[in-house]
Amino acid sequence: MGRDLAEAFPVARRTFAEADDHLGFALSRLCFAGPPEALELTENAQPAILTASVAAYRVLVETVALVPRALAGHSLGEWSALVASGALDFGDAVRGVRERGRLMQAAVPVGAGAMAAAMGLDADVVTDLCRQAAQGEVLAPANLNGGGQVVVAGHAAAVERFAALATARRARVQRLRVSAPFHCALMEPAARGLACALEGVRVREPSLPVVTSVEARPVCRAGELRELLVRQVTAPVRWEETVRALVALGADVALEVGPGRALAGLVRRIAPGLPVVAAGDAAGVERVREALR
Numbered sequence: 001m002g003r004d005l006a007e008a009f010p011v012a013r014r015t016f017a018e019a020d021d022h023l024g025f026a027l028s029r030l031c032f033a034g035p036p037e038a039l040e041l042t043e044n045a046q047p048a049i050l051t052a053s054v055a056a057y058r059v060l061v062e063t064v065a066l067v068p069r070a071l072a073g074h075s076l077g078e079w080s081a082l083v084a085s086g087a088l089d090f091g092d093a094v095r096g097v098r099e100r101g102r103l104m105q106a107a108v109p110v111g112a113g114a115m116a117a118a119m120g121l122d123a124d125v126v127t128d129l130c131r132q133a134a135q136g137e138v139l140a141p142a143n144l145n146g147g148g149q150v151v152v153a154g155h156a157a158a159v160e161r162f163a164a165l166a167t168a169r170r171a172r173v174q175r176l177r178v179s180a181p182f183h184c185a186l187m188e189p190a191a192r193g194l195a196c197a198l199e200g201v202r203v204r205e206p207s208l209p210v211v212t213s214v215e216a217r218p219v220c221r222a223g224e225l226r227e228l229l230v231r232q233v234t235a236p237v238r239w240e241e242t243v244r245a246l247v248a249l250g251a252d253v254a255l256e257v258g259p260g261r262a263l264a265g266l267v268r269r270i271a272p273g274l275p276v277v278a279a280g281d282a283a284g285v286e287r288v289r290e291a292l293r
Helices: 003-008 010-023 027-033 042-064 077-085 090-107 123-134 156-168 185-198 222-231 239-248 262-270 282-291
Strands: 113-119 139-146 149-155 172-175 210-212 217-219 254-256 276-278
Touching: 003 010, 003 027, 003 042, 003 282, 010 027, 010 042, 010 090, 027 042, 042 077, 042 090, 042 282, 077 090, 077 210, 077 222, 090 185, 113 139, 113 156, 123 139, 123 149, 123 156, 139 156, 139 239, 139 262, 149 156, 149 185, 156 172, 185 222, 210 222, 210 239, 217 222, 239 262, 254 262, 262 276, 276 282
Parallel strands: 254 276
Antiparallel strands: 113 149, 113 172, 139 149, 210 217
């Protein structure tokens, strides 16, 4: 993760070194060489993804003079967007998401929670199936991703009951490889802990509009951004509405600045007329250069 960027661009190497210094351990070595089972732990994955995303953003700023019209992020990605906007210092963000990951992992015993993606059902139907499957346990839509994809999160048994109900309606259900059930009420202890951790962090007004995934609208007040980072831990990610808000702000090309290209696929389904480029690696940087010529 991020190794090709670090090999090709000094600013990316400096970003990973900066993360190592702030965290007090070699996150860069974990990103570049693994082992995968350690990198996949959410307390490591969250600072790793943020660092790789910020490194890619800094490369784009330096190489193509990128000046975005607006910013947004899917869950954790919102922290990267806030760094790019100047609302958060990178050091505060990388330490913050490390603690965010630790708190999320600690909130629910391993194996007690789960997440699953349902394809082919609209959000209202998924919400109704969650009510039927809960049976006194926690289960709720966690990611409203658009294009007929909704992710649910909650107690593991409730997720299994949901999967059976959704499959009976001819939906395709995929269990997600995650270490905790994010964006549901089971994360309330993590939200309380994150609120305490953010008390000493300076949050500034962003230099660019940041469309937050909790409310799917641009937010510019520093105090509100801090509050939304806490609410985000238990609230669903309203990604389809977030993308539509970016389009309404006048976006004419979307860049996925971070590892992978999952969001690029979602954007294509939500806004087919909006060109989108996955720009999280060295090849992606070259694709951006081509797109902006």
